[in-house]
Amino acid sequence: xKKKLNLRKAxxxxxxxxxxxxxxxxxxxxxxxxxxxxxxxESIIVGWQFHEAIWMHAYHTLYTTLAGFAIAxxxxxxxxxxxxxxxxxxxxxxxLLVGFNSVPxxxxxxxxxxxxxxxxxPAIITAFLISFFPIVVNVATGLATLEPELRDVxxxxxxxxxxxxxxVGFPRAMPYFFASLKVAITLAFVGSVIxxxxxxxxxxxxxxxxxxSKFNMPLVFAGLLVIAVMGIAMYEIFNVIERRSTKxxxxxxxxx
Amino acid sequence: MSKSFVELxxxxxxxxxxxxxxxxTTNMKIDKGEFIAVVGPSGCGKSSLLKLVSGxxxxxxxxxxxxxxxxxxxxxxxxxxxxxxxLLPWRxxxxxxxxxxxxxxxxxxxxxKHRAEYEESARKLLATVGLEGHEDKYPWELSGGMxxxxxxxxxxxxxxxxxxxxxxxxxxxxxxxxELWDILQNLWMIKPFTVILVTHDLREAAYLADTIYVMSKRxxxxxxxxxxxxPRPRDQETTxxxxxxxxxxxxxxxxxxxxxx
Ligand SMILES: Nc1ncnc2c1ncn2[C@@H]1O[C@H](COP(=O)(O)OP(=O)(O)OP(=O)(O)O)[C@@H](O)[C@H]1O
Ligand SMILES: [Mg+2]
Numbered sequence: 001x002k003k004k005l006n007l008r009k010a011x012x013x014x015x016x017x018x019x020x021x022x023x024x025x026x027x028x029x030x031x032x033x034x035x036x037x038x039x040x041x042e043s044i045i046v047g048w049q050f051h052e053a054i055w056m057h058a059y060h061t062l063y064t065t066l067a068g069f070a071i072a073x074x075x076x077x078x079x080x081x082x083x084x085x086x087x088x089x090x091x092x093x094x095x096l097l098v099g100f101n102s103v104p105x106x107x108x109x110x111x112x113x114x115x116x117x118x119x120x121x122p123a124i125i126t127a128f129l130i131s132f133f134p135i136v137v138n139v140a141t142g143l144a145t146l147e148p149e150l151r152d153v154x155x156x157x158x159x160x161x162x163x164x165x166x167x168v169g170f171p172r173a174m175p176y177f178f179a180s181l182k183v184a185i186t187l188a189f190v191g192s193v194i195x196x197x198x199x200x201x202x203x204x205x206x207x208x209x210x211x212x213s214k215f216n217m218p219l220v221f222a223g224l225l226v227i228a229v230m231g232i233a234m235y236e237i238f239n240v241i242e243r244r245s246t247k248x249x250x251x252x253x254x255x256x
Numbered sequence: 257m258s259k260s261f262v263e264l265x266x267x268x269x270x271x272x273x274x275x276x277x278x279x280x281t282t283n284m285k286i287d288k289g290e291f292i293a294v295v296g297p298s299g300c301g302k303s304s305l306l307k308l309v310s311g312x313x314x315x316x317x318x319x320x321x322x323x324x325x326x327x328x329x330x331x332x333x334x335x336x337x338x339x340x341x342x343l344l345p346w347r348x349x350x351x352x353x354x355x356x357x358x359x360x361x362x363x364x365x366x367x368x369k370h371r372a373e374y375e376e377s378a379r380k381l382l383a384t385v386g387l388e389g390h391e392d393k394y395p396w397e398l399s400g401g402m403x404x405x406x407x408x409x410x411x412x413x414x415x416x417x418x419x420x421x422x423x424x425x426x427x428x429x430x431x432x433x434x435e436l437w438d439i440l441q442n443l444w445m446i447k448p449f450t451v452i453l454v455t456h457d458l459r460e461a462a463y464l465a466d467t468i469y470v471m472s473k474r475x476x477x478x479x480x481x482x483x484x485x486x487p488r489p490r491d492q493e494t495t496x497x498x499x500x501x502x503x504x505x506x507x508x509x510x511x512x513x514x515x516x517x
Contacts, residue, residue: 150342156310157359157414158332167358171346248346248394 038218040225047222057207058226061192064120064203065230068127069188073181076132080139084173085165090140097136105130106194113199123195123203130191131184138180142173175249178242185234193227261288261450262309262418267318269304277475278304281318284469284478288417289448293461295507296471297515302454305476306420309452310334322418331418332360335411335449339423341403343395349406350391353378356414363414381409385439401432408436412443421453425460434492437463441489458507462500463490470510473517480510 020040026032027039034042047054082089083097105126112122146168154164196205204223211219262284269279279301286292294302307313308320311327320327335356343352357363357374367374382391385405395403404424411419425433441464444451455461461468462484470480486499494500 147340147342149338149340150344152307152310152312153336153338153342153411154359155312155330156332156334156336156420157356158330158361159359163359167355168344171344174346246346248396 035215035217043218043221046218057204061203064123064192065127065188068124071128072132076135080136084140084143101133109195109198118199123192126195127188127191131188134180134183138176139173142176143169175246181238186231189231260285262286263321265318267315270316280475280477291451291465292467293453293465294469297473300471301476333416335416335419337407337411337424339426341407348392353409360414401428419451458504462503472514
Protein backbone atom coordinates (compact mmCIF):
# COMPACT_ATOMS: atom_id res chain seq x y z
CA UNK A 1 0.00 0.00 0.00
CA LYS A 2 2.66 2.46 1.14
CA LYS A 3 5.04 1.25 -1.53
CA LYS A 4 2.41 1.65 -4.21
CA LEU A 5 1.77 5.22 -3.12
CA ASN A 6 5.47 6.09 -3.30
CA LEU A 7 5.67 4.61 -6.74
CA ARG A 8 2.73 6.73 -7.85
CA LYS A 9 4.40 9.85 -6.53
CA ALA A 10 7.61 8.96 -8.30
CA UNK A 11 6.01 8.22 -11.67
CA UNK A 12 5.91 11.78 -13.03
CA UNK A 13 9.54 12.32 -12.08
CA UNK A 14 10.56 9.07 -13.67
CA UNK A 15 8.76 9.86 -16.89
CA UNK A 16 10.34 13.34 -17.03
CA UNK A 17 13.81 11.92 -16.45
CA UNK A 18 13.11 9.22 -19.00
CA UNK A 19 12.18 11.83 -21.59
CA UNK A 20 15.39 13.78 -20.95
CA UNK A 21 17.52 10.66 -21.21
CA UNK A 22 15.81 9.67 -24.46
CA UNK A 23 16.26 13.17 -25.85
CA UNK A 24 19.94 13.21 -24.85
CA UNK A 25 20.53 9.79 -26.42
CA UNK A 26 18.80 10.60 -29.69
CA UNK A 27 20.78 13.80 -30.14
CA UNK A 28 24.06 12.04 -29.38
CA UNK A 29 23.41 8.88 -31.39
CA UNK A 30 22.27 10.71 -34.52
CA UNK A 31 24.85 13.39 -33.99
CA UNK A 32 22.32 16.21 -34.37
CA UNK A 33 24.08 19.58 -34.43
CA UNK A 34 23.23 21.89 -31.49
CA UNK A 35 21.84 24.64 -33.75
CA UNK A 36 19.12 22.20 -34.79
CA UNK A 37 18.42 20.44 -31.51
CA UNK A 38 20.65 20.87 -28.48
CA UNK A 39 20.86 18.20 -25.80
CA UNK A 40 19.00 18.80 -22.58
CA UNK A 41 22.23 18.78 -20.61
CA GLU A 42 23.61 21.50 -22.84
CA SER A 43 20.41 23.50 -22.50
CA ILE A 44 20.56 23.24 -18.73
CA ILE A 45 24.23 24.25 -18.62
CA VAL A 46 23.63 27.24 -20.86
CA GLY A 47 20.55 28.06 -18.83
CA TRP A 48 22.71 28.11 -15.73
CA GLN A 49 25.28 30.38 -17.39
CA PHE A 50 22.54 32.85 -18.20
CA HIS A 51 20.59 32.28 -15.02
CA GLU A 52 20.51 35.92 -13.98
CA ALA A 53 19.02 37.05 -17.27
CA ILE A 54 16.65 34.08 -17.35
CA TRP A 55 15.53 34.76 -13.82
CA MET A 56 14.76 38.38 -14.67
CA HIS A 57 12.82 37.44 -17.80
CA ALA A 58 11.04 34.53 -16.14
CA TYR A 59 10.00 36.72 -13.25
CA HIS A 60 8.58 39.19 -15.71
CA THR A 61 6.70 36.51 -17.62
CA LEU A 62 5.31 35.11 -14.40
CA TYR A 63 4.15 38.54 -13.34
CA THR A 64 2.54 39.20 -16.72
CA THR A 65 0.85 35.81 -16.73
CA LEU A 66 -0.53 36.12 -13.24
CA ALA A 67 -1.80 39.63 -13.89
CA GLY A 68 -3.63 38.48 -17.03
CA PHE A 69 -4.87 35.39 -15.22
CA ALA A 70 -6.18 37.43 -12.28
CA ILE A 71 -8.18 39.65 -14.61
CA ALA A 72 -9.45 36.54 -16.39
CA UNK A 73 -10.63 35.04 -13.10
CA UNK A 74 -12.58 38.12 -12.07
CA UNK A 75 -14.01 38.69 -15.52
CA UNK A 76 -14.66 34.98 -16.08
CA UNK A 77 -16.52 34.52 -12.81
CA UNK A 78 -18.71 37.58 -13.33
CA UNK A 79 -19.53 36.73 -16.94
CA UNK A 80 -19.94 33.04 -16.12
CA UNK A 81 -22.35 33.91 -13.31
CA UNK A 82 -24.39 36.09 -15.65
CA UNK A 83 -24.42 33.59 -18.48
CA UNK A 84 -25.13 30.66 -16.17
CA UNK A 85 -27.97 32.23 -14.25
CA UNK A 86 -30.01 33.72 -17.07
CA UNK A 87 -31.28 32.03 -20.16
CA UNK A 88 -31.55 35.35 -22.00
CA UNK A 89 -27.96 36.36 -21.30
CA UNK A 90 -26.85 32.90 -22.31
CA UNK A 91 -28.61 33.20 -25.65
CA UNK A 92 -27.18 36.66 -26.23
CA UNK A 93 -23.62 35.94 -25.14
CA UNK A 94 -23.07 32.42 -26.38
CA UNK A 95 -22.45 33.07 -30.10
CA LEU A 96 -20.23 36.04 -29.30
CA LEU A 97 -18.16 34.01 -26.87
CA VAL A 98 -17.76 31.07 -29.20
CA GLY A 99 -16.87 33.36 -32.08
CA PHE A 100 -14.37 35.24 -30.00
CA ASN A 101 -12.81 32.07 -28.73
CA SER A 102 -12.21 30.87 -32.29
CA VAL A 103 -10.09 33.92 -33.14
CA PRO A 104 -6.42 33.06 -32.74
CA UNK A 105 -5.20 35.46 -30.08
CA UNK A 106 -1.83 35.88 -31.76
CA UNK A 107 -3.70 37.75 -34.47
CA UNK A 108 -4.80 40.29 -31.89
CA UNK A 109 -1.33 41.12 -30.64
CA UNK A 110 -0.57 43.61 -33.45
CA UNK A 111 -3.85 45.35 -32.69
CA UNK A 112 -3.00 45.53 -29.01
CA UNK A 113 0.44 46.90 -29.87
CA UNK A 114 -1.19 49.64 -31.95
CA UNK A 115 -3.30 50.57 -28.95
CA UNK A 116 -0.94 50.13 -26.05
CA UNK A 117 2.54 50.06 -27.56
CA UNK A 118 5.14 47.36 -27.21
CA UNK A 119 5.69 45.78 -23.79
CA UNK A 120 3.89 44.45 -20.77
CA UNK A 121 0.36 45.69 -21.34
CA PRO A 122 -0.34 43.75 -24.56
CA ALA A 123 1.14 40.64 -22.93
CA ILE A 124 -1.15 40.93 -19.92
CA ILE A 125 -4.15 41.51 -22.16
CA THR A 126 -3.26 38.56 -24.38
CA ALA A 127 -2.90 36.31 -21.33
CA PHE A 128 -6.28 37.51 -20.15
CA LEU A 129 -8.01 37.10 -23.51
CA ILE A 130 -6.77 33.59 -24.04
CA SER A 131 -7.56 32.30 -20.55
CA PHE A 132 -10.94 33.69 -19.55
CA PHE A 133 -13.01 31.51 -21.84
CA PRO A 134 -12.72 28.19 -19.98
CA ILE A 135 -13.54 29.97 -16.73
CA VAL A 136 -16.71 31.48 -18.18
CA VAL A 137 -17.82 28.18 -19.66
CA ASN A 138 -17.18 26.18 -16.52
CA VAL A 139 -18.75 28.62 -14.09
CA ALA A 140 -21.78 28.94 -16.35
CA THR A 141 -22.08 25.16 -16.67
CA GLY A 142 -21.84 24.67 -12.93
CA LEU A 143 -24.60 27.20 -12.36
CA ALA A 144 -26.87 26.11 -15.18
CA THR A 145 -26.91 22.40 -14.44
CA LEU A 146 -28.83 22.70 -11.18
CA GLU A 147 -31.30 19.83 -10.80
CA PRO A 148 -34.79 21.12 -11.57
CA GLU A 149 -36.19 19.31 -8.55
CA LEU A 150 -33.81 21.05 -6.22
CA ARG A 151 -34.78 24.35 -7.79
CA ASP A 152 -38.43 23.50 -7.15
CA VAL A 153 -37.72 22.65 -3.52
CA UNK A 154 -36.01 26.00 -3.02
CA UNK A 155 -38.50 28.09 -4.92
CA UNK A 156 -41.42 26.63 -3.03
CA UNK A 157 -39.69 27.72 0.16
CA UNK A 158 -39.75 31.27 -1.14
CA UNK A 159 -36.11 31.39 -2.26
CA UNK A 160 -35.17 34.33 -4.49
CA UNK A 161 -32.85 33.91 -7.45
CA UNK A 162 -30.13 35.34 -5.29
CA UNK A 163 -30.79 32.79 -2.54
CA UNK A 164 -30.57 29.96 -5.02
CA UNK A 165 -27.35 31.33 -6.48
CA UNK A 166 -25.71 31.70 -3.08
CA UNK A 167 -26.97 28.56 -1.38
CA VAL A 168 -26.68 26.17 -4.28
CA GLY A 169 -25.37 27.73 -7.48
CA PHE A 170 -21.97 28.91 -6.34
CA PRO A 171 -21.06 25.97 -4.11
CA ARG A 172 -22.11 23.65 -6.92
CA ALA A 173 -20.06 25.58 -9.46
CA MET A 174 -16.91 25.45 -7.31
CA PRO A 175 -15.46 22.20 -8.65
CA TYR A 176 -16.10 23.40 -12.20
CA PHE A 177 -14.47 26.72 -11.37
CA PHE A 178 -11.34 25.18 -9.89
CA ALA A 179 -11.04 22.72 -12.72
CA SER A 180 -11.11 25.63 -15.15
CA LEU A 181 -8.36 27.48 -13.25
CA LYS A 182 -5.91 24.70 -14.00
CA VAL A 183 -6.62 25.03 -17.69
CA ALA A 184 -6.74 28.82 -17.62
CA ILE A 185 -3.37 29.31 -15.93
CA THR A 186 -1.56 27.24 -18.55
CA LEU A 187 -3.36 29.09 -21.33
CA ALA A 188 -2.37 32.38 -19.71
CA PHE A 189 1.28 31.34 -20.05
CA VAL A 190 0.72 30.66 -23.72
CA GLY A 191 -0.82 34.09 -24.13
CA SER A 192 1.87 36.07 -22.38
CA VAL A 193 4.73 34.23 -24.07
CA ILE A 194 3.17 34.66 -27.51
CA UNK A 195 2.79 38.36 -26.95
CA UNK A 196 6.31 38.71 -25.54
CA UNK A 197 7.67 36.91 -28.55
CA UNK A 198 5.90 39.15 -31.00
CA UNK A 199 6.02 42.47 -29.25
CA UNK A 200 8.15 43.00 -26.18
CA UNK A 201 11.66 43.50 -24.96
CA UNK A 202 11.32 41.58 -21.73
CA UNK A 203 10.02 38.15 -20.76
CA UNK A 204 10.97 34.60 -21.62
CA UNK A 205 9.30 34.89 -25.02
CA UNK A 206 11.51 37.83 -25.92
CA UNK A 207 14.56 36.06 -24.50
CA UNK A 208 13.93 33.05 -26.74
CA UNK A 209 13.35 35.19 -29.80
CA UNK A 210 16.58 37.12 -29.29
CA UNK A 211 18.49 33.92 -28.52
CA UNK A 212 17.26 32.28 -31.71
CA SER A 213 18.23 35.30 -33.76
CA LYS A 214 21.77 34.74 -32.42
CA PHE A 215 21.53 31.01 -33.21
CA ASN A 216 21.88 30.22 -29.52
CA MET A 217 19.62 27.18 -29.63
CA PRO A 218 20.55 25.86 -26.18
CA LEU A 219 19.35 29.12 -24.68
CA VAL A 220 16.07 28.89 -26.63
CA PHE A 221 15.52 25.46 -25.18
CA ALA A 222 16.51 26.64 -21.73
CA GLY A 223 13.73 29.22 -22.10
CA LEU A 224 11.27 26.52 -23.17
CA LEU A 225 12.20 24.42 -20.16
CA VAL A 226 11.70 27.38 -17.84
CA ILE A 227 8.23 28.00 -19.28
CA ALA A 228 7.35 24.33 -18.92
CA VAL A 229 8.52 24.27 -15.31
CA MET A 230 6.55 27.40 -14.46
CA GLY A 231 3.47 25.96 -16.16
CA ILE A 232 3.71 22.70 -14.26
CA ALA A 233 4.27 24.49 -10.95
CA MET A 234 1.23 26.72 -11.44
CA TYR A 235 -0.91 23.81 -12.59
CA GLU A 236 0.08 21.82 -9.50
CA ILE A 237 -0.68 24.73 -7.18
CA PHE A 238 -4.19 25.03 -8.58
CA ASN A 239 -4.58 21.29 -8.57
CA VAL A 240 -3.86 21.20 -4.84
CA ILE A 241 -6.19 24.14 -4.20
CA GLU A 242 -8.91 22.35 -6.14
CA ARG A 243 -8.56 19.15 -4.17
CA ARG A 244 -8.48 20.91 -0.84
CA SER A 245 -11.49 23.10 -1.45
CA THR A 246 -13.89 20.73 -3.15
CA LYS A 247 -13.38 17.44 -1.38
CA UNK A 248 -17.08 16.72 -1.55
CA UNK A 249 -17.00 16.64 -5.35
CA UNK A 250 -15.07 13.37 -5.19
CA UNK A 251 -17.82 11.95 -3.02
CA UNK A 252 -15.20 10.78 -0.59
CA UNK A 253 -13.51 8.63 -3.19
CA UNK A 254 -9.91 8.20 -2.20
CA UNK A 255 -8.28 9.95 -5.16
CA UNK A 256 -4.71 10.20 -3.85
CA MET B 257 -69.23 28.09 1.95
CA SER B 258 -66.03 26.35 1.09
CA LYS B 259 -63.42 26.21 3.77
CA SER B 260 -61.03 23.94 1.92
CA PHE B 261 -57.35 24.65 2.26
CA VAL B 262 -56.50 23.78 -1.34
CA GLU B 263 -58.95 24.21 -4.18
CA LEU B 264 -58.53 23.54 -7.88
CA UNK B 265 -61.30 25.05 -9.99
CA UNK B 266 -61.61 23.82 -13.57
CA UNK B 267 -57.86 23.72 -13.91
CA UNK B 268 -56.37 22.85 -17.29
CA UNK B 269 -52.71 22.72 -18.13
CA UNK B 270 -51.01 22.81 -21.48
CA UNK B 271 -47.21 22.89 -21.60
CA UNK B 272 -46.97 24.67 -24.90
CA UNK B 273 -49.26 26.10 -27.51
CA UNK B 274 -50.70 23.39 -29.76
CA UNK B 275 -49.69 20.60 -27.40
CA UNK B 276 -52.17 18.10 -26.11
CA UNK B 277 -53.45 19.05 -22.65
CA UNK B 278 -51.31 17.63 -19.85
CA UNK B 279 -54.15 18.12 -17.41
CA UNK B 280 -57.82 18.10 -18.38
CA THR B 281 -60.46 20.01 -16.41
CA THR B 282 -59.54 19.17 -12.85
CA ASN B 283 -61.42 20.03 -9.68
CA MET B 284 -60.19 19.22 -6.21
CA LYS B 285 -60.93 20.31 -2.68
CA ILE B 286 -58.50 19.43 0.07
CA ASP B 287 -59.19 20.26 3.70
CA LYS B 288 -56.66 21.66 6.07
CA GLY B 289 -54.73 18.82 7.63
CA GLU B 290 -56.06 16.30 5.13
CA PHE B 291 -53.75 13.64 3.76
CA ILE B 292 -54.52 12.89 0.12
CA ALA B 293 -52.86 10.55 -2.34
CA VAL B 294 -52.88 10.78 -6.13
CA VAL B 295 -52.42 7.65 -8.19
CA GLY B 296 -52.48 7.19 -11.93
CA PRO B 297 -50.55 5.92 -14.92
CA SER B 298 -47.15 7.33 -15.79
CA GLY B 299 -47.27 10.65 -17.61
CA CYS B 300 -50.83 11.47 -16.56
CA GLY B 301 -49.84 14.75 -14.94
CA LYS B 302 -49.32 13.95 -11.27
CA SER B 303 -46.07 15.85 -10.94
CA SER B 304 -47.59 18.68 -12.95
CA LEU B 305 -50.46 18.80 -10.48
CA LEU B 306 -47.99 19.30 -7.62
CA LYS B 307 -46.28 22.10 -9.50
CA LEU B 308 -49.61 23.79 -10.07
CA VAL B 309 -50.62 23.63 -6.44
CA SER B 310 -47.26 24.89 -5.22
CA GLY B 311 -47.41 27.75 -7.70
CA UNK B 312 -44.27 26.76 -9.58
CA UNK B 313 -46.33 26.80 -12.76
CA UNK B 314 -49.51 28.71 -13.60
CA UNK B 315 -52.53 26.79 -14.91
CA UNK B 316 -53.48 27.45 -18.52
CA UNK B 317 -57.10 27.79 -17.49
CA UNK B 318 -58.97 27.83 -14.20
CA UNK B 319 -57.45 28.75 -10.90
CA UNK B 320 -55.77 27.29 -7.84
CA UNK B 321 -56.63 28.59 -4.41
CA UNK B 322 -54.55 27.88 -1.34
CA UNK B 323 -55.50 29.17 2.08
CA UNK B 324 -58.15 31.44 0.60
CA UNK B 325 -55.85 33.17 -1.87
CA UNK B 326 -55.44 32.54 -5.56
CA UNK B 327 -51.98 31.16 -6.28
CA UNK B 328 -50.01 33.45 -8.56
CA UNK B 329 -46.40 32.54 -7.85
CA UNK B 330 -44.46 29.99 -5.82
CA UNK B 331 -46.01 29.57 -2.39
CA UNK B 332 -43.44 30.26 0.23
CA UNK B 333 -44.24 27.69 2.84
CA UNK B 334 -44.34 24.42 1.00
CA UNK B 335 -42.27 21.41 1.91
CA UNK B 336 -41.30 19.14 -0.96
CA UNK B 337 -39.63 15.78 -1.34
CA UNK B 338 -39.01 13.76 -4.48
CA UNK B 339 -37.98 10.27 -5.40
CA UNK B 340 -34.48 11.64 -5.81
CA UNK B 341 -33.31 12.98 -2.42
CA UNK B 342 -31.52 16.06 -3.94
CA LEU B 343 -29.40 16.69 -0.85
CA LEU B 344 -26.48 19.09 -1.22
CA PRO B 345 -23.28 17.05 -1.21
CA TRP B 346 -21.15 19.78 0.34
CA ARG B 347 -23.35 20.04 3.41
CA UNK B 348 -23.60 17.64 6.30
CA UNK B 349 -26.92 15.94 6.91
CA UNK B 350 -27.70 18.40 9.68
CA UNK B 351 -26.92 21.41 7.49
CA UNK B 352 -28.98 19.93 4.68
CA UNK B 353 -31.96 19.63 6.96
CA UNK B 354 -31.45 23.22 8.13
CA UNK B 355 -31.43 24.57 4.56
CA UNK B 356 -35.10 25.64 4.59
CA UNK B 357 -34.44 27.64 7.76
CA UNK B 358 -31.93 29.71 5.81
CA UNK B 359 -34.62 30.62 3.31
CA UNK B 360 -38.02 30.68 4.95
CA UNK B 361 -39.07 33.80 6.83
CA UNK B 362 -38.93 34.54 9.71
CA UNK B 363 -36.40 31.80 10.42
CA UNK B 364 -33.79 33.11 8.02
CA UNK B 365 -33.39 36.24 10.12
CA UNK B 366 -33.31 34.36 13.39
CA UNK B 367 -31.09 31.45 12.42
CA UNK B 368 -27.73 33.03 13.07
CA LYS B 369 -28.58 34.12 16.59
CA HIS B 370 -30.53 31.05 17.60
CA ARG B 371 -28.46 28.48 15.79
CA ALA B 372 -28.23 26.09 18.75
CA GLU B 373 -31.97 26.02 19.17
CA TYR B 374 -32.53 25.28 15.46
CA GLU B 375 -29.88 22.59 15.45
CA GLU B 376 -31.56 21.03 18.42
CA SER B 377 -34.89 20.77 16.63
CA ALA B 378 -33.21 19.42 13.49
CA ARG B 379 -31.45 16.76 15.54
CA LYS B 380 -34.71 15.84 17.16
CA LEU B 381 -36.41 15.46 13.80
CA LEU B 382 -33.51 13.39 12.45
CA ALA B 383 -33.79 11.15 15.48
CA THR B 384 -37.47 10.49 14.78
CA VAL B 385 -36.58 9.14 11.33
CA GLY B 386 -33.79 7.00 12.76
CA LEU B 387 -30.82 9.12 11.72
CA GLU B 388 -29.46 9.73 15.19
CA GLY B 389 -25.67 9.76 15.10
CA HIS B 390 -25.52 10.52 11.37
CA GLU B 391 -26.04 14.28 11.65
CA ASP B 392 -22.48 15.17 10.79
CA LYS B 393 -22.09 12.79 7.88
CA TYR B 394 -22.22 13.93 4.30
CA PRO B 395 -25.04 12.66 2.08
CA TRP B 396 -22.70 10.47 0.06
CA GLU B 397 -21.82 8.67 3.27
CA LEU B 398 -25.46 7.69 3.72
CA SER B 399 -27.38 4.89 2.04
CA GLY B 400 -30.19 5.73 -0.37
CA GLY B 401 -32.81 5.08 2.28
CA MET B 402 -30.99 7.26 4.80
CA UNK B 403 -30.72 10.06 2.27
CA UNK B 404 -34.43 9.82 1.66
CA UNK B 405 -35.09 10.09 5.40
CA UNK B 406 -32.94 13.19 5.54
CA UNK B 407 -34.78 14.60 2.54
CA UNK B 408 -38.07 14.02 4.33
CA UNK B 409 -36.70 15.88 7.36
CA UNK B 410 -35.67 18.76 5.12
CA UNK B 411 -39.21 18.99 3.78
CA UNK B 412 -40.66 19.09 7.29
CA UNK B 413 -38.21 21.10 9.37
CA UNK B 414 -39.98 24.43 8.86
CA UNK B 415 -43.34 22.87 9.76
CA UNK B 416 -44.93 23.60 6.40
CA UNK B 417 -48.68 23.95 6.10
CA UNK B 418 -48.51 22.05 2.87
CA UNK B 419 -46.32 19.04 2.12
CA UNK B 420 -45.83 17.81 -1.45
CA UNK B 421 -44.45 14.34 -1.87
CA UNK B 422 -43.67 13.08 -5.36
CA UNK B 423 -43.04 9.34 -5.07
CA UNK B 424 -40.67 9.93 -2.17
CA UNK B 425 -40.47 6.23 -1.30
CA UNK B 426 -40.41 4.94 -4.87
CA UNK B 427 -36.75 3.98 -4.89
CA UNK B 428 -36.67 2.27 -1.52
CA UNK B 429 -36.85 -1.37 -0.54
CA UNK B 430 -40.16 -2.61 0.87
CA UNK B 431 -39.04 -2.69 4.50
CA UNK B 432 -37.60 0.80 4.54
CA UNK B 433 -40.62 2.06 2.66
CA UNK B 434 -43.11 0.71 5.17
CA GLU B 435 -41.01 1.95 8.05
CA LEU B 436 -41.10 5.44 6.54
CA TRP B 437 -44.88 5.21 6.11
CA ASP B 438 -45.14 4.80 9.86
CA ILE B 439 -42.74 7.64 10.54
CA LEU B 440 -44.64 9.95 8.22
CA GLN B 441 -47.99 8.93 9.64
CA ASN B 442 -46.70 9.56 13.17
CA LEU B 443 -45.37 13.00 12.41
CA TRP B 444 -48.59 13.86 10.66
CA MET B 445 -50.78 12.59 13.51
CA ILE B 446 -48.85 14.55 16.13
CA LYS B 447 -49.30 17.82 14.26
CA PRO B 448 -51.43 17.47 11.14
CA PHE B 449 -50.37 19.31 8.01
CA THR B 450 -51.93 19.07 4.56
CA VAL B 451 -50.24 16.42 2.44
CA ILE B 452 -50.43 15.69 -1.27
CA LEU B 453 -48.71 12.41 -1.95
CA VAL B 454 -48.09 11.19 -5.48
CA THR B 455 -47.40 7.50 -5.63
CA HIS B 456 -47.42 4.43 -7.83
CA ASP B 457 -47.89 2.16 -4.88
CA LEU B 458 -51.58 1.53 -4.19
CA ARG B 459 -50.86 0.00 -0.78
CA GLU B 460 -48.98 3.16 0.11
CA ALA B 461 -51.99 5.27 -0.86
CA ALA B 462 -54.34 3.03 1.11
CA TYR B 463 -52.05 3.05 4.14
CA LEU B 464 -51.47 6.78 4.36
CA ALA B 465 -54.24 8.77 2.74
CA ASP B 466 -57.63 10.04 3.90
CA THR B 467 -58.70 10.50 0.31
CA ILE B 468 -57.33 8.81 -2.78
CA TYR B 469 -57.65 10.31 -6.25
CA VAL B 470 -57.30 8.11 -9.30
CA MET B 471 -56.28 9.90 -12.48
CA SER B 472 -56.78 8.96 -16.11
CA LYS B 473 -54.16 8.64 -18.83
CA ARG B 474 -52.95 11.81 -20.46
CA UNK B 475 -54.68 14.22 -20.70
CA UNK B 476 -54.99 13.53 -16.99
CA UNK B 477 -58.22 14.11 -15.15
CA UNK B 478 -59.58 12.84 -11.90
CA UNK B 479 -61.76 9.78 -12.45
CA UNK B 480 -62.31 8.54 -8.93
CA UNK B 481 -62.26 10.22 -5.55
CA UNK B 482 -62.23 7.56 -2.86
CA UNK B 483 -62.60 8.23 0.88
CA UNK B 484 -60.46 6.04 3.07
CA UNK B 485 -61.88 5.80 6.55
CA UNK B 486 -59.69 3.02 7.90
CA PRO B 487 -58.97 3.86 11.55
CA ARG B 488 -55.66 5.44 12.53
CA PRO B 489 -52.97 4.85 13.43
CA ARG B 490 -52.72 2.26 10.72
CA ASP B 491 -50.02 -0.33 11.15
CA GLN B 492 -48.77 -3.64 9.78
CA GLU B 493 -51.87 -5.38 11.10
CA THR B 494 -54.12 -3.01 9.17
CA THR B 495 -52.60 -4.15 5.91
CA UNK B 496 -53.80 -7.71 6.56
CA UNK B 497 -57.40 -6.71 7.30
CA UNK B 498 -60.21 -7.26 4.83
CA UNK B 499 -61.15 -3.57 4.40
CA UNK B 500 -57.56 -2.70 3.53
CA UNK B 501 -57.14 -5.43 0.93
CA UNK B 502 -60.56 -4.64 -0.48
CA UNK B 503 -59.55 -1.01 -0.88
CA UNK B 504 -56.32 -1.93 -2.61
CA UNK B 505 -58.21 -4.27 -4.95
CA UNK B 506 -60.73 -1.61 -5.74
CA UNK B 507 -57.98 0.88 -6.57
CA UNK B 508 -56.23 -1.71 -8.67
CA UNK B 509 -59.33 -2.34 -10.74
CA UNK B 510 -59.75 1.43 -11.30
CA UNK B 511 -56.19 1.64 -12.54
CA UNK B 512 -56.75 -1.36 -14.77
CA UNK B 513 -59.80 0.33 -16.29
CA UNK B 514 -57.82 3.52 -16.81
CA UNK B 515 -55.01 1.73 -18.56
CA UNK B 516 -57.33 -0.19 -20.82
CA UNK B 517 -59.51 2.81 -21.64
N1 LIG C 1 -41.59 20.60 -18.92
C1 LIG C 1 -42.44 19.95 -19.74
N2 LIG C 1 -42.62 20.35 -21.01
C2 LIG C 1 -43.49 19.71 -21.82
N3 LIG C 1 -44.23 18.66 -21.47
C3 LIG C 1 -44.11 18.20 -20.21
C4 LIG C 1 -43.20 18.83 -19.28
N4 LIG C 1 -43.29 18.15 -18.11
C5 LIG C 1 -44.18 17.17 -18.30
N5 LIG C 1 -44.68 17.20 -19.56
C6 LIG C 1 -45.71 16.29 -20.10
O1 LIG C 1 -46.86 16.41 -19.31
C7 LIG C 1 -47.39 15.15 -19.01
C8 LIG C 1 -47.53 14.98 -17.52
O2 LIG C 1 -46.23 14.96 -16.94
P1 LIG C 1 -46.00 14.67 -15.41
O3 LIG C 1 -44.55 14.78 -15.15
O4 LIG C 1 -46.89 15.55 -14.62
O5 LIG C 1 -46.47 13.15 -15.30
P2 LIG C 1 -46.49 12.18 -14.04
O6 LIG C 1 -47.90 11.77 -13.84
O7 LIG C 1 -45.81 12.80 -12.89
O8 LIG C 1 -45.67 10.94 -14.57
P3 LIG C 1 -44.75 9.93 -13.74
O9 LIG C 1 -45.67 9.07 -12.97
O10 LIG C 1 -44.05 9.15 -14.81
O11 LIG C 1 -43.84 10.75 -12.89
C9 LIG C 1 -46.46 14.12 -19.61
O12 LIG C 1 -47.10 13.53 -20.71
C10 LIG C 1 -45.25 14.86 -20.02
O13 LIG C 1 -44.79 14.42 -21.26
MG1 LIG D 1 -43.96 12.41 -11.88
